[in-house]
Amino acid sequence: MRFPYTRSINIAEVEELRGARWREETGALLDAGCRLLALFALPGGAPDDARRSLCSLLCNDEDGGLHLLRSEPLSGYASLTPQYPQAHLFERELHERSGVMPAGHPWFKPVRFNAPWSDTERRPGPAENDFFRVEGPEIHEVAVGPVHAGIIEPGHFRFQCLGETVLHLEICLGFQHRGAEDLFLSAAPRRRVALAECFAGDSSIAHATAYCTALERLAGVVAPPRARLIRRAALELERLANHIGDLGAIGGDTGFLPTSAWNGRIRGDVLNTTAVLCGNRFGRNLLCPGGVRQDLSADECADASARLQAAYRDARAAVDVMLASPSVRDRLEGVCAVSPETARSLGLVGMAARACGLPADVRFTHPLGPDPQEAAAPVVEHGGDVLARTLVRSRELDVSTRQVEADLKALAAEHPSPVQAELPDRLPPLHLAVGLVEGWRGEVCHLLMTDATGRPAFFKAVDPSFHNWQGVAMALRGQQISDFPLCNKSFNLSYCGFDL
Amino acid sequence: MFRIIAERFRQKYRTVNYPRVDPALPARYLGVPRLRAVDCGSCTACARVCPSGAISPRPEGGPQLDMGRCLFCGACRDVCPQEAVSFSRDHRVAAFNRDDLLISPEKPFAGIGEPQRDFSLYARSLSLREVSAAGCNACEADTNVLGTLTYDLGRFGISFVASPRHADGLLVTGPVSRNMRAALLDTYAAIAEPKLVIAVGSCAVSGGLFQPSPECGDGVPARLPVDLFVPGCPPSPWSILDALLAVSGRRNKR
Numbered sequence: 001m002r003f004p005y006t007r008s009i010n011i012a013e014v015e016e017l018r019g020a021r022w023r024e025e026t027g028a029l030l031d032a033g034c035r036l037l038a039l040f041a042l043p044g045g046a047p048d049d050a051r052r053s054l055c056s057l058l059c060n061d062e063d064g065g066l067h068l069l070r071s072e073p074l075s076g077y078a079s080l081t082p083q084y085p086q087a088h089l090f091e092r093e094l095h096e097r098s099g100v101m102p103a104g105h106p107w108f109k110p111v112r113f114n115a116p117w118s119d120t121e122r123r124p125g126p127a128e129n130d131f132f133r134v135e136g137p138e139i140h141e142v143a144v145g146p147v148h149a150g151i152i153e154p155g156h157f158r159f160q161c162l163g164e165t166v167l168h169l170e171i172c173l174g175f176q177h178r179g180a181e182d183l184f185l186s187a188a189p190r191r192r193v194a195l196a197e198c199f200a201g202d203s204s205i206a207h208a209t210a211y212c213t214a215l216e217r218l219a220g221v222v223a224p225p226r227a228r229l230i231r232r233a234a235l236e237l238e239r240l241a242n243h244i245g246d247l248g249a250i251g252g253d254t255g256f257l258p259t260s261a262w263n264g265r266i267r268g269d270v271l272n273t274t275a276v277l278c279g280n281r282f283g284r285n286l287l288c289p290g291g292v293r294q295d296l297s298a299d300e301c302a303d304a305s306a307r308l309q310a311a312y313r314d315a316r317a318a319v320d321v322m323l324a325s326p327s328v329r330d331r332l333e334g335v336c337a338v339s340p341e342t343a344r345s346l347g348l349v350g351m352a353a354r355a356c357g358l359p360a361d362v363r364f365t366h367p368l369g370p371d372p373q374e375a376a377a378p379v380v381e382h383g384g385d386v387l388a389r390t391l392v393r394s395r396e397l398d399v400s401t402r403q404v405e406a407d408l409k410a411l412a413a414e415h416p417s418p419v420q421a422e423l424p425d426r427l428p429p430l431h432l433a434v435g436l437v438e439g440w441r442g443e444v445c446h447l448l449m450t451d452a453t454g455r456p457a458f459f460k461a462v463d464p465s466f467h468n469w470q471g472v473a474m475a476l477r478g479q480q481i482s483d484f485p486l487c488n489k490s491f492n493l494s495y496c497g498f499d500l
Numbered sequence: 501m502f503r504i505i506a507e508r509f510r511q512k513y514r515t516v517n518y519p520r521v522d523p524a525l526p527a528r529y530l531g532v533p534r535l536r537a538v539d540c541g542s543c544t545a546c547a548r549v550c551p552s553g554a555i556s557p558r559p560e561g562g563p564q565l566d567m568g569r570c571l572f573c574g575a576c577r578d579v580c581p582q583e584a585v586s587f588s589r590d591h592r593v594a595a596f597n598r599d600d601l602l603i604s605p606e607k608p609f610a611g612i613g614e615p616q617r618d619f620s621l622y623a624r625s626l627s628l629r630e631v632s633a634a635g636c637n638a639c640e641a642d643t644n645v646l647g648t649l650t651y652d653l654g655r656f657g658i659s660f661v662a663s664p665r666h667a668d669g670l671l672v673t674g675p676v677s678r679n680m681r682a683a684l685l686d687t688y689a690a691i692a693e694p695k696l697v698i699a700v701g702s703c704a705v706s707g708g709l710f711q712p713s714p715e716c717g718d719g720v721p722a723r724l725p726v727d728l729f730v731p732g733c734p735p736s737p738w739s740i741l742d743a744l745l746a747v748s749g750r751r752n753k754r
Contacts, residue, residue, distance in 0.1 A: 113679055114715065125679050146683045149662035151630040151644040153637055154680055175680045176634045179715035187712070194551035194571060194709055194733075201638030201734070245641075258504055262511050264648030268737075272526060279528030282638045284733060285573040294528075314511060321507045496636050499679075 022071030041098035076101035086347025126174035153495035176499035200497030206439025213435030227291030350442015463497030594743035635674030669696035
């Protein structure tokens with residue numbers, strides 16, 4: 001069933017597709033160019049019945065429409081992954097969460113090593129399993145993680161190498177699994193925004209906005225214009241801070257230390273600008289369902305704007321110096337490239353997809369409100385390599401700064417008006433709504449559904465990292481193992497956003 | 501080459517002369533909580549809005565607060581009809597003893613307190629191994645940032661090292677998921693004695709927001725003896741730096 005992305009739909013009105021039709025129609029939409037946003041089993045069903053009603057949520061970037069396809073209760077179906085690689089992790093997750101078997105899945109393993117129906121006494125932890133192995137007298141295997149050398153999140157990487165060349169990389173995550181989705185549903189409503197802010201700590205604003213938006217769409221409420229501007233300014237500040245940090249980290253891994261040193265400091269200046277809005281450098285406590293918790297005065301807007309202008313000037317110059325260096329460009333160009341075809345088939349999103357020439361950006365295809373945007377089109381580069389991912393970030397510095405400045409200017413000029421809309425006490429029963437937000441890595445998707453009494457009964461969060469980790473593995477194929485740190489930084493994906 | 505040097509001059513010297521000079525914190529920053537003795541009666545407004553269950557009102561004497569659980573969001577301050585909760589702008593929120601983070605009107609936060617053992621060994625050099633155990637990357641980022649030139653951790657003789665074999669201790673962030681527990685304990689076991697443990701962020705201190713999840717627990721497991729607690733979600737980098745300086749004994753040399 002097709003529905004506009006800004007609306008909620010009544011689950012009871014969605015047809016239960018019989019037999020193989022659910023799989024066929026999902027495949028037909030993917031063939032038609034739709035992207036898979038989520039795959040999940042509806043809650044409910046008798047405890048002794050292994051069958052579950054499956055749902056696929058797809059989006060059409062051409063017209064912004066969403067499609068929800070629902071199956072009759074099934075215990076298994078023919079896996080989508082052989083034909084549609086973007087379903088790969090979704091199907092593994094679906095089985096781990098619900099027990100429904102995607103028969104014929106080519107690489108069937110746990111995702112978060114938390115299956116509730118497996119042995120809970122001594123369940124195997126992440127990476128305590130077999131990996132894809134290349135055999136041969138000259139082949140060697142490199143295992144990295146979960147604890148890495150720097151201050152970063154844990155994950156396990158298994159390389160199959162022939163000399164310096166990586167033939168295959170398998171990425172095994174799950175160490176960061178906190179049971180966030182289940183906790184989110186069982187938690188008191190007051191906890192939920194704070195939890196969403198911690199799904200991926202560097203994307204607090206994106207996840208909080210996605211949750212609040214899904215809830216508002218479910219309630220049929222729209223955040224006031226002033227709140228939308230504050231949210232957008234914070235979201236773009238989050239993008240700026242992370243892009244600046246990543247550009248510095250790419251400089252560091254390239255051996256170009258001036259930009260590495262400067263950007264570490266400038267990133268902090270942008271985080272401190274976010275703290276002007278809400279007191280917290282990561283934007284915690286800024287949002288609430290219906291709007292934002294606190295308004296901004298004209299003086300605060302002027303303060304934030306002045307800080308941002310100074311930070312932008314320094315960042316622009318620091319990055320330009322780096323990109324003007326022939327040795328840096330030589331190190332970045334042609335390294336760890338992903339072709340547009342691979343990007344499309346893996347379903348890459350956000351900045352990583354835009355570096356492969358795909359105009360993937362939900363700010364343009366699924367805008368959060370009617371407010372005009374500074375940019376007319378997504379920032380796209382075509383190389384698919386580390387250089388392209390660097391250049392997308394570099395160009396987005398300009399666009400996002402313009403956007404924040406315009407929003408702060410508008411906020412300072414306007415007369416104060418409400419920044420919170422009232423939410424109704426009861427949500428419509430058996431309805432489902434989706435919040436789609438373009439975070440700095442890519443689209444964050446939150447899906448919220450109510451039960452027959454109007455209480456939230458199902459929640460799903462999809463971080464852009466869930467789509468993109470497979471891109472890192474493919475980017476490294478045939479490359480030097482020494483390119484891995486640089487390649488990994490150029491994607492800079494979230495571990496806890498994936499593990500939840 | 502000349503362009504890089506010219507840019508170097510334009511970017512200026514940016515290291516803050518901490519701890520001699522206090523850092524500039526944003527106007528909305530919330531530091532050490534302050535509680536006032538009021539008669540809460542049957543009012544439970546603060547407990548009803550607290551996202552992490554950190555605050556509990558008492559019929560007499562005013563609210564009690566566990567800073568180790570607190571996210572410093574200010575929701576309790578905003579709803580208290582008697583204005584019993586306020587937040588100072590003091591970023592020095594760390595404590596050597598977990599009990600010191602439990603505060604009430606009659607027992608306000610008394611500062612970092614005394615270490616449980618002698619840390620003079622670390623006065624000139626302190627090497628730490630950081631382990632993120634289901635941290636959301638905010639505490640990690642605000643720990644990592646201490647290496648940047650604003651804070652310049654190296655000038656205090658403190659560094660983060662790649663191997664536990666090179667470390668004097670462990671700095672843990674995150675609520676310690678079931679899936680990360682073994683790796684954390686292995687890392688601790690690989691550090692030579694004597695060793696210290698620092699818990700950074702409300703997740704590591706108490707489990708924080710994730711404490712009710714069956715996949716997490718009460719933060720750093722009891723098998724690791726924690727020497728220093730730095731609450732916050734995430735703590736300001738200045739709070740973390742202040743705590744590290746306390747270990748190396750450089751905190752009071754103003």
